[in-house]
Amino acid sequence: MGNDELHVLFFPFPANGHIIPCVDLARVFAMRGVKTTIVTTPLNVPLISRTVGKATIQIRTIKFPSPEETGLPQGCENSDSALSPDKIIAFLKATMLLRDPLEHLLQQEHPHCLVADMFFPWATDSAAKFGIPRIVFHGLGFFPLCVLACVRQYRPQDKVSSYTEPFVVPNLPGEITLTKMQLPQTPKHDEVFTQLLDEANDSELKSFGVIANSFYELEPVYAEHYRNHLGRRAWHLGPVSLCNRDSEEKAWRGKEAAIDEHECMKWLASKEKDSVVYVCFGSMTSFSEAQLREIALGLEASGRAFIWVVKKGSNEKLEWLPEGYEDRVEGGGKGLIIRGWAPQVMILDNEAVGGFVTHCGWNSALEGVCAGLPMVTWPMYAEQFYNAKFLNDVVRIGVGVGVQTWIGMMGGEAAVKKEVIEKAVKRIMVGEEAxxxxxxxxxxxxxxxxxxxxxxxxxxxxxxxxxxxxxxxCM
Incomplete structure (x- = not known):
């Protein structure tokens, strides 16, 4: 069977941070001559169509459950519009109802393989119904996958006396220490999410294997550990973001940018090599106005030119900015504030950018690695503390801002002060350590x-x- 006869169907979870790497992965398959189909819901098609770019990929849609079935507002088909705690649980429940429409499509398409997001644990059984293998795509690398597996299996967090007492992750190379405060915190009443994670782990073990968004040379010890010691079948096919090769592909990846790409490139062209710090906390994180003000002051005090992406939403009017800030910083050419979506890969790859302040989502961490940038690590939720540990202590290209507590997407901890932010930015931008x-x-x-x-x-x-x-x- 040639590549062109093999048909692989991709089913990303409807969240921007899951869709984009999954589309990049699908593009990798398409570029190697594999017939490729992406399945999504109607309102996610524009994001996918933009990101697909010039690749020959079929997009098939299945209907998202109605508001009557889900309790969600009309048009809520992406986690981007379901960020409140009550909505995200309803959203997760809604995605479970995609099983029947997906199975109907599998029956129509007859693919040879289903690559489905980890948040669709039922996909392993759905694929098995039609005699095809299911591969799991987390969008993660081997290090966080190893930590997740070891913490789940050995539960070292149950053997410490407090949330702040450090423990070594058992059966993991490198003496990796964490605290209970840095592990994903699931409220006791949140049985839906806990059950989903348990089911995801079980279905992964029954699946054909896992695709890691990583490359062997980045984490060889953990690639070997995941496969040989934890006994998981896995293939490393990343970094998948590198399928975006020209400036147009980089600019069009993801949502429509909140800034004209030419205006952004013109601004960067006026800066010296490695002189600009790029600041972005992903598509899901919301900060308090007090924290945003500290970030603004810390960036200004660092004396470095910066591009800062501020999530579109309740803080959109920027009334929290210190008085005269925009005139001093933006007017003086020292800073560029992007209010909404930014063409991140395009910016990171520009030679003027010399550092990256990140929330440590694996997508962003790997994009920073691909751009060859030192990073300020500011983890908040999901597996981000694991990724920060990897950047800071394993590959040693990151410095932390000192956050120690898993706080979730809404940013509920006491604000990191401007002096700490200033110091961290300087550490990655200037001097021998940088x-x-x-x-x-x-x-x-x-x-x-x-x-x-x-x-x-x-x-x-x-x-x-x-x-x-x-x-x-397999066949």
């Missing part, structure tokens, strides 16, 4: 780009995956 981190980051960037080229580790692992999919036990 240059050492930048050197290590640039070396990783070169390895990442080599990995996805012909003969590279991720390119070769793609061939291994295709062989596995064509094996008699």
């Amino acid at each position: 240059e050492e981190m930048r050197k290590r980051a640039k070396e990783l960037s070169l390895m990442a780009r080599k990995a996805v080229r012909e003969g590279g580790s991720s390119y070769s692992h793609f061939n291994s995956l295709l062989q596995d999919l064509r094996s008699p036990t």
Whole structure:
């Protein structure tokens, strides 16, 4: 069977941070000649169509459950519009109702493989109904996958006397220490999410395997540990964001940008190499006005030019900015504030950008690695503390702002002060420590780009995956 005869169907969870890497992954398959289909709901089609770019990929839609079935407002088909605690649980329940429409589509399409997001645990059984393998795509690398598996299996957090007492993650190379405060916190009443995670783990163990958005040279010890010690079948095919090769693909990836790409590039062109710090906390995080004010003051005090992406929403009018800030910073050419979606990969890859302040979502962390940038790590929820640990302590291209508590998407902890932010930005931008981190980051960037080229580790692992999919036990 040739690549063109193999048909792989991708089913991303309807959240921007899940959809975009899944579409990038689908593009990797399409670029290698595999017939590729992405399944989504109608209101997510524009985001996917933009991100698909020039790749030949079919998009099929299934209907999202009605407001009568879900209790959600009309048009709520993406987690971006369901960020309050009550809505996100209702949203998770709603996605469980996508099972029947997906199975109907599987019956129509007859794909050879289903690549489905971890948040669709039922997808393993759905694929099995039609005699096809299901592969799980978390969008994560091997390090966070290893930590998640070891914490779940050995439960070291149950053996400490307080939330602040450090423990070593058992059966994991590198003496990785965490505290209970840094683990994902699920409210006791939140049985839906707890049950979903349990089911996701069980379905992953029954699935054909896992695709990791990583490359072998970034985390060889953890790639081996995940496969050989934890016994999980996995293929590393990343960094998937590197499928976006020209400026147009980078600019169009994701939602429509809140800034004209030419205006952004013109601003960056006026700056010296490695002089700008890029600040972005992902598409889900909301900060208090007090925290936003501290960030504004810390960036100004650092003396570095910056691009700061402020999430569109309740803080949109920027009334929280210190008096005269926009005139001093934006008017003086020192800072550029983007109110909404930013073409992140395009900005990070610009030579004027020399550092990245990030929430440590794996997508952003890996995009920072690909751009060869030292990072200020500011984790808040999900597996972000694990990713921060990886950047700071394993590959040593990050410095933390000192947050120690998993606080969720709504940013409920006491504000990180401007002095701390100023110091962290300076540490990644100027001085000997910054240059050492930048050197290590640039070396990783070169390895990442080599990995996805012909003969590279991720390119070769793609061939291994295709062989596995064509094996008699799979077909």
